[in-house]
Amino acid sequence: MTNLLLNVEQLGIQFGGLKAVQNVDMQLFEGELIGLIGPNGxxxxxxxxxxxxxxxxxxxxxxxxxxxxxxxxxxxxxxKGISRTFQNIRLFKELTVLENVEVANHSLATHGIIASILRLPSFFKGEQKMEDESLAFLKIFGLDTYKDEFAKNLPYGMQRRLEIARALAANPRLLLLDEPAAGMNPQETHELMELIAFIRKEFNLTILLIEHDMNLVMGICERIYVLDHGQLIADGTPEEIRSNPKVIEAYLGEEVVE
Structure with a gap:
């Protein structure tokens, strides 16, 4: 049986008198690709x-x-092994593409402060290893030819790819993607679906994603959790979610998938 990776029990948070999230139970097993959907807010x-x-x-x-x-x-x-991307892209825009990934790699550096200050051989060896690993990530995402470009100069879709590459450089077991297809055109979204499926298999990842593009969610997720007004109202397979009356009501009669 697949091992339980993440277990969330009765999770909630209150801001002043507002209960933003309450009584959320979720379970993610190793290797799963799970969706978290719901209306805005x-x-x-x-x-x-x-x-x-x-x-x-x-x-x-x-x-x-x-x-x-x-x-x-x-x-x-x-x-501990959890990495994420953000709904609004949060790159170091004044750093190069390569430097953005190296920042994440530095969090896993094995050479110590003394080696860094004294520029010992272990420092240079570690730096070269991180650069090689960062370049390997960029190549996987088709960004290696842009390694010396400033992140701010990349097209929007490539900035999204870079953010995912940077998240993976932290060597996570669980990757959280917050609306990765936001702002993308249909072709970019299709390519993103293929990329997510690829990195899940290539890096042996468990993935939890928030997404408003229902075609993407229904196309790649094995299970889906649905939030509405801070509470879970449904969970199940894409087929079960598509026909769930509570989900349809939460989306104000909108079709869950086109």
Whole structure:
């Protein structure tokens, strides 16, 4: 049986008198590709922020690889093996494409501060290793020819690819993608679907994604969780979600998939 990777129990957060998310239960097993959907303001990104340490939950618990991580700082969550992208692209726009990926690689550096200060052989060896690994990531994403370009100069779709490459450079077990297809045209979205499927297999990842493009979600996700007004209203296979009355109602009669 596939191992349980992430277990979320009764997760909730309150801002003042507003319960933004409440009583959320989720389970992700190793190797799964899971969708998290819901109308605008449903609490999806807030849930991501709790999973990655940006927000400390008010209630409930988050267990990752049998270890409780609720309330850990974001950098500690990353070190545990959870990496993410953001709804609004957050690249270091004044750094080059290569440097953006190297930043993530540096979080896993094995040479110490003394080696860095004294420029010992281990420092140069470590730096070369990180550069080689960063270039390998860029090649996978078709960005190696842009390695010396400033991130701000990349087309939008390539900036999205770079953000995912940077997230993967942190060597996660679980990758969270927050609306990766936002702002993309149909062709870019199709290419993104293929890319997500590829990196899941290539890096042996578990992936949880937030997405409003229902064709993408229904096309690649094995299971889907649905949030509405901060609460889970459904979970199941794409077929089950597509025909669920609560989901249809939450989307105000809109078709769940075209």
């Amino acid at each position: 449903a609490g999806k990104t807030t849930t991501f922020n709790m999973l990655t340490g940006v927000y400390a939950p008010t209630t409930g618990s988050i267990t990752f690889q049998n270890e409780k991580i609720s309330g850990l700082d974001p950098y500690k969550v990353t070190q």
